Amino acid sequence: MANFETPALREYPVIPLVHAGTMAHSKPFVAKPDLQKALGFPGELPENWEKQAVKKLGELVDESRALRVFLDSCVKCGACTDKCHYYLGTSDPKNMPVARQDLLRSVYRRYYTLSGRLFPKLVGARDMTKEVLDEWYSYFHQCSQCRRCSVFCPYGIDTAEISMAAREIMDSISVGQKYCNEIIGKVFSIGNNLGLPEPALRNTLDGLEEDVKDETGVDVKFPLDEKGAEVLVITPSADFFAEPHIDGLIGYAKVFHQAGIRWTLSSHASEAANFSMFIGSHENLHKVAFRIREAALDLGVKRIVVGECGHAWRVAYSFWNTLIGPFDFLDPRYPVPQHICEFTYDLIQRGALNLDKSANDDKVVTYHDSCNVARASRMGTMPGGQFIIPRAVIRASVNKFHDMEPGSIHESTFCCGGGGGLLTDDLMELRVKGAQPRMQALKHVVEDHGVNYLAAICAICKTQFAKVLPYYQFPMDMIGSVHGLVSKAIQLGTKE
Amino acid sequence: MPIVVNGQSYETDEEGYLTNRTDWNEDLAKEMAKVDNCNLTENHWEVINFLREYYEEYQIAPAVRVLTKAIGKKLGPDKGNSKYLYELFPYGPAKQACKYAGLPKPTGCV
Numbered sequence: 001m002a003n004f005e006t007p008a009l010r011e012y013p014v015i016p017l018v019h020a021g022t023m024a025h026s027k028p029f030v031a032k033p034d035l036q037k038a039l040g041f042p043g044e045l046p047e048n049w050e051k052q053a054v055k056k057l058g059e060l061v062d063e064s065r066a067l068r069v070f071l072d073s074c075v076k077c078g079a080c081t082d083k084c085h086y087y088l089g090t091s092d093p094k095n096m097p098v099a100r101q102d103l104l105r106s107v108y109r110r111y112y113t114l115s116g117r118l119f120p121k122l123v124g125a126r127d128m129t130k131e132v133l134d135e136w137y138s139y140f141h142q143c144s145q146c147r148r149c150s151v152f153c154p155y156g157i158d159t160a161e162i163s164m165a166a167r168e169i170m171d172s173i174s175v176g177q178k179y180c181n182e183i184i185g186k187v188f189s190i191g192n193n194l195g196l197p198e199p200a201l202r203n204t205l206d207g208l209e210e211d212v213k214d215e216t217g218v219d220v221k222f223p224l225d226e227k228g229a230e231v232l233v234i235t236p237s238a239d240f241f242a243e244p245h246i247d248g249l250i251g252y253a254k255v256f257h258q259a260g261i262r263w264t265l266s267s268h269a270s271e272a273a274n275f276s277m278f279i280g281s282h283e284n285l286h287k288v289a290f291r292i293r294e295a296a297l298d299l300g301v302k303r304i305v306v307g308e309c310g311h312a313w314r315v316a317y318s319f320w321n322t323l324i325g326p327f328d329f330l331d332p333r334y335p336v337p338q339h340i341c342e343f344t345y346d347l348i349q350r351g352a353l354n355l356d357k358s359a360n361d362d363k364v365v366t367y368h369d370s371c372n373v374a375r376a377s378r379m380g381t382m383p384g385g386q387f388i389i390p391r392a393v394i395r396a397s398v399n400k401f402h403d404m405e406p407g408s409i410h411e412s413t414f415c416c417g418g419g420g421g422l423l424t425d426d427l428m429e430l431r432v433k434g435a436q437p438r439m440q441a442l443k444h445v446v447e448d449h450g451v452n453y454l455a456a457i458c459a460i461c462k463t464q465f466a467k468v469l470p471y472y473q474f475p476m477d478m479i480g481s482v483h484g485l486v487s488k489a490i491q492l493g494t495k496e
Numbered sequence: 497m498p499i500v501v502n503g504q505s506y507e508t509d510e511e512g513y514l515t516n517r518t519d520w521n522e523d524l525a526k527e528m529a530k531v532d533n534c535n536l537t538e539n540h541w542e543v544i545n546f547l548r549e550y551y552e553e554y555q556i557a558p559a560v561r562v563l564t565k566a567i568g569k570k571l572g573p574d575k576g577n578s579k580y581l582y583e584l585f586p587y588g589p590a591k592q593a594c595k596y597a598g599l600p601k602p603t604g605c606v
Contacts, residue, residue: 029510029511178510179603182603183603183604186603186604192604193603193604193605194556194602194603194604194606195555195556195600195602195603195604196556197554197555197556199553199554200554200555200556200558203554203562204558204559204561204562207559207561207562207565208561211561211565236604236605237604237605238604238605238606240559241559241560241590241602241604241606242559242560242590242605242606243560243561243578245605246559246560246561273604273605309605423605425511425591426510426511459604459605460605462605463605463606467588476582477578
């Protein structure tokens, strides 16, 4: 394993003392010029990049009233300082949300406020310099845009918006992150984050049909590009590829099978994720999402259901309507879009699924609220539906369930440590340290209730936990999909 | 970061993945493994060869499940699971084995 110390898990959570600069070395690989150009960004640092960066910042605050208010309104009350998992795990004070915001705020003040123009030193205003840019690159890639801090900010300042803006400014002068930008490029060239071409996707899905048939004796279909299907399922490409994600996909297929609803995946829109959100790029956000509209129209579906992916659900629930709408061609009797958990929950309510909880009696389950689902979206029609519905689906599938402590779930949930475009090996130290608060809460339910299964509904969370759990002495296969539980419990051949 | 094998230098990316897939040869794979303190056994080669064949056909590495199934068929059901693959490739079968096979690293939420 790597060259850093995994933070200790304690008897109870402790806010660490400040250790300045402990994460100043952390920064992800920089995207090469061809990756940048594929996304419409310059390939090389322009000569007058300082000016261009400042100009871009000005455009962003003009476009977004919210961003301007976030930059103007902080009163340095300190409520956010101990709320970021990266601060709690690294003890680097620049990972306090207010300090992260100040990295951008100081430049904003210098060029776009009267006091900053006249008396920069008095108001903490800074010139745009190489030093500032380097600091941005490091610390805006230590924010997973999980928005936990904004829940506790009395002004509702959203650090995620600030970090997205900073990344967009950096991209506009060619300074982009390899991990995110390579992935977005693959969506444009191949159709998904993985770079999984259509024949490989088809081969994988055929293999799953065989597996399920071998295991259950039932012909559960994994349809691809089926015109005239009722439902288009948009899911992260990790669901086709990675463990434990693929168990979730198998769960979706079994639910559709038992409900007798014709569904399809699309090779054109074989990706729910939209990493353009992480880099704050509206143009790329639109371009990636638009493929889903095209696929829905082309296949003639009546409904769109989104699989287990955290930020995809934010994009779908909160942005799709204005981004790629209107969806007047879909059936208005169903939510547009609908989350796979809502879909399954609805079927459970109507008695359309036969679930045998005892099939999961080897498991004691807890649930990790993924940040983008918890704090940036909703499910169902009731307030807090995004907390209630996934838990209801779990409870319908298992006998033993225990929540983690209240300060670490629902809207106060801790990020897995790998969200926001940070799920890359070159940020492993940050990912491990940032997982500490979640691991701390997990440890309690493991010790008190014997929890041995951590369920999640986000591809990033699943991959991140599979990687970091062993650093904290938990088994890597403890993480699983919510629909992996449904998959085990569902009694095929009894309802259809 | 080039890697030098038998006097010849090969271009790799920041993480040690081969830049040009056609450069690949067995000695190169051995050298890459040596950097990670990994000694390639016959079982490692089964995985590496399968990955290369699959990539040749599909232009992508196989899903973990496809890989475990194939290895299970070849080496016996006790080896057709990800636990076995992690024993062979502790940094993760998808990533580490792809590297030695000269394939690009799988990207995305994996």
